[in-house]
Amino acid sequence: MNEELFKENLKRHEVTINKHNDEIDExxxxxxxxxxxxxxxxxxxxxxxxxxxxxxxxxxxTLVGFFIFAIQRGIF
Structure with a gap:
């Protein structure tokens, strides 16, 4: 009885560990x-x-060029 319980727990733990390994891989x-x-x-x-x-x-x-153009034309 005790050995069967041990084997059952071992299988359950192995399944759980395998699931966790799969999740870690994902x-x-x-x-x-x-x-x-x-x-x-x-x-x-x-x-x-x-x-x-x-x-x-x-x-x-462009802005600098415009200001130079405006100064040359006397706009400013």
């Missing part, structure tokens, strides 16, 4: 996918930041 895969998505997002943010820098630089250059 979490590892999800973590890897999340890291890949985060890396892609960071690359996109870097690209957008670079584009914004170029846009701001172009706008400032």
């Amino acid at each position: 979490l590892k895969v999800a973590n890897i996918e999340s890291k890949a998505e985060l890396k892609a997002l960071c690359e996109n943010l870097n690209s957008l930041t670079s584009m914004l820098k170029w846009l701001i630089g172009t706008m400032i250059t």
Whole structure:
């Protein structure tokens, strides 16, 4: 009786451990996918930041050019 109870508990624990191993494997895969998505997002943010820098630089250059034009024409 005691040995049967021991074997039953052992099987139950093995099943539980196997389920936990499967869950850990799924979490590892999800973590890897999340890291890949985060890396892609960071690359996109870097690209957008670079584009914004170029846009701001172009706008400032245009504004300076306009002021030079306005001063030459006597608007200011």
